[in-house]
Amino acid sequence: MLAGYPAELILRANTLTKRYSLTPECVLAPAGMLLALLALAPVQAAPARPDPLTDFRSLAQQDPWTCRPAAGAAECAWQNRLRRQTWRWTDGGSSSCLSPQARWWNQAQAALPPTALRSVWDKRWSVQTLHFSADGEQRLLLLERGRDGQWQATEWRWNPNPRPATRRWQEGRWKLLVEAAARRQAETANAAQLDAARLQPVLRRVLGARPGEFGADGLRVETPGRLCLQVGNPLPGQSKLPLSYSPNDSRLEQRAAMHLQLSRQHPDAKWLTPFKMLDMPANLPSGAKFFATWTEGAALNSQLWMPAKNDAPTVRLRVSTRLPRGQDNAAALWQARQAVERELAAIAVQWAVAYE
Numbered sequence: 001m002l003a004g005y006p007a008e009l010i011l012r013a014n015t016l017t018k019r020y021s022l023t024p025e026c027v028l029a030p031a032g033m034l035l036a037l038l039a040l041a042p043v044q045a046a047p048a049r050p051d052p053l054t055d056f057r058s059l060a061q062q063d064p065w066t067c068r069p070a071a072g073a074a075e076c077a078w079q080n081r082l083r084r085q086t087w088r089w090t091d092g093g094s095s096s097c098l099s100p101q102a103r104w105w106n107q108a109q110a111a112l113p114p115t116a117l118r119s120v121w122d123k124r125w126s127v128q129t130l131h132f133s134a135d136g137e138q139r140l141l142l143l144e145r146g147r148d149g150q151w152q153a154t155e156w157r158w159n160p161n162p163r164p165a166t167r168r169w170q171e172g173r174w175k176l177l178v179e180a181a182a183r184r185q186a187e188t189a190n191a192a193q194l195d196a197a198r199l200q201p202v203l204r205r206v207l208g209a210r211p212g213e214f215g216a217d218g219l220r221v222e223t224p225g226r227l228c229l230q231v232g233n234p235l236p237g238q239s240k241l242p243l244s245y246s247p248n249d250s251r252l253e254q255r256a257a258m259h260l261q262l263s264r265q266h267p268d269a270k271w272l273t274p275f276k277m278l279d280m281p282a283n284l285p286s287g288a289k290f291f292a293t294w295t296e297g298a299a300l301n302s303q304l305w306m307p308a309k310n311d312a313p314t315v316r317l318r319v320s321t322r323l324p325r326g327q328d329n330a331a332a333l334w335q336a337r338q339a340v341e342r343e344l345a346a347i348a349v350q351w352a353v354a355y356e
Contacts, residue, residue, distance in 0.1 A: 052177045053142065053154075053184065056084050059177055078170060081159040088152050091145075097220055097228030098213050099123060101143060104153050105130075106211035108141050120204055122214040129181040136160075138174060142181055196233040199317070202350045203231060206343065218317075223339045227321055231343065235316040243314055245287040245307040250277055255290070262292060269294040272337050278304070278348055286352035291344055293337055298323050300333070302340040306351060315351075319344050 050058035057064060060077035067074040067083055074085040089100055102121040109118050111134035119130050127144035140156040158174050161167045196218075203212070203219050212221045218232040241258055244250050259275035273293035280286050287309065293302040299322055306315040319340045323332065 052173075052180050059173060061173065078158075078161070081161060081170070083157045084154065086152060086154045088150055090150050097222045097226075098211055101151060101153075102213035102220075103211050105141070105143060106209075108139075108153070108155055110209070111135055111137075111139075112209075114209055117201070117204055118207070118209065120200075120207060120212050120214055120219075124214075124216065127184055129185050131178055131181070140178060140181055142184065144184070198355070199234060199315075199351075202347060202354055205350045205354075206346045221343070225335060225339065227324075227336055227339050229340060229343055230320045231347070232318045232320065235318065239305065239314050239316065242311075243288070243290060243305055243307040245309050247277065247288040250288050250290075258290070259292065262294075266294060266296060269296050272333075273302070273341070278345060280352065281349065284349065284352055286356045289348045289352075291341070291348075293341060295323075295333070300336050300340060302337075302344050304344050304348060306348065317347070319347075 052059040056075050056077070060082055062077055064075040064077045064084075067076040067080065067085075074083060076083050087104065091099060091101070099121070102123070105119065105121040105128075109130075109132070112118060112132065121128075121143075125143075127142075129143075130141040132139055136159065138158045138160070142154045143151065145151050156177060158170065161170055200214070203214075207219075207221060210221060212219055218230060221229050221231065223229060239258075241254070241261060243254070243258070255275050255277070259271075262275060263269070263271075271292070271294045273291065275290060275292040278289040278291050280289060287307055290305040290307075291302060293300070295301070299320060301318055301320045303316065303318045308314060321336060321340060323336060
């Protein structure tokens with residue numbers, strides 16, 4: 001039938017009519033190559049969200065400007081209703097009674113009412129935040145130590161706008177800032193003893209608006225006369241001689257026996273106030289409190305005993321200081337004694353208010 005056609009036409013016709021079929025291997029091979037190429041391609045990470053703690057422009061949603069007047073580096077936004085100010089310093093381990101961190105932390109809360117319970121700096125903290133309101137302003141504090149050992153303190157202030165819509169928008173931005181600070185919050189240093197934990201709120205009330213600094217060994221506080229006092233944690237163990245909780249049950253013989261025991265424990269002591277009962281305010285119902293004050297070398301110590309109800313262990317703590325060189329005369333010693341015994345009496349009163 002095809003005898004009359006040229007051979008090349010017959011071959012071309014067969015080529016045009018031929019069918020090709022794709023096997024599974026032919027389909028999967030290119031797909032596998034495509035997946036391999038995609039795996040080798042660099043993954044584009046999602047852009048990091050701006051940190052409101054470090055990016056003030058992102059927080060304010062506008063270009064900030066330099067506040068005037070202001071001490072230190074200060075930026076403002078929102079018609080000067082939002083402000084951020086920073087300070088930096090290096091803790092050189094000075095011989096000062098309190099660290100620069102403790103002084104700054106206290107000063108930053110100066111706008112609080114005198115009766116407000118303040119946060120007291122703890123030397124074991126490496127980062128700490130505090131959010132509070134004062135004089136109609138919202139304030140946020142962040143104090144942290146960098147890897148290079150340098151400290152940076154930052155304070156944000158927000159004075160809410162009187163217009164409701166603007167205030168709601170600003171409140172949302174401020175909330176982002178507070179939440180970011182909460183994520184940076186370090187865990188509070190926990191006291192090793194139960195009595196030490198119970199004592200901390202008492203000591204904060206004794207401090208009032210004065211600066212102080214907690215540490216593993218208790219609280220440090222500086223008197224107006226630049227005397228550095230160490231309020232130690234409650235002493236471990238129990239007093240060898242039981243003390244009566246009721247002031248009416250205290251006997252002179254009991255106090256004499258306690259003083260004899262102290263004299264044996266501290267044979268080199270010079271006693272300024274022998275073991276005696278502390279005079280408590282007449283309008284404050286409380287148990288008996290006892291104290292004694294003595295010197296050993298350059299150290300001045302005043303110890304407090306606070307018996308508890310129902311034969312519970314007596315709480316004992318000590319306020320100490322070292323007498324400065326050249327101030328070991330009678331007048332300087334009397335002033336130092338008055339300072340430590342004043343702090344001791346204040347602790348006893350606040351303890352009674354809190355737990356009795």
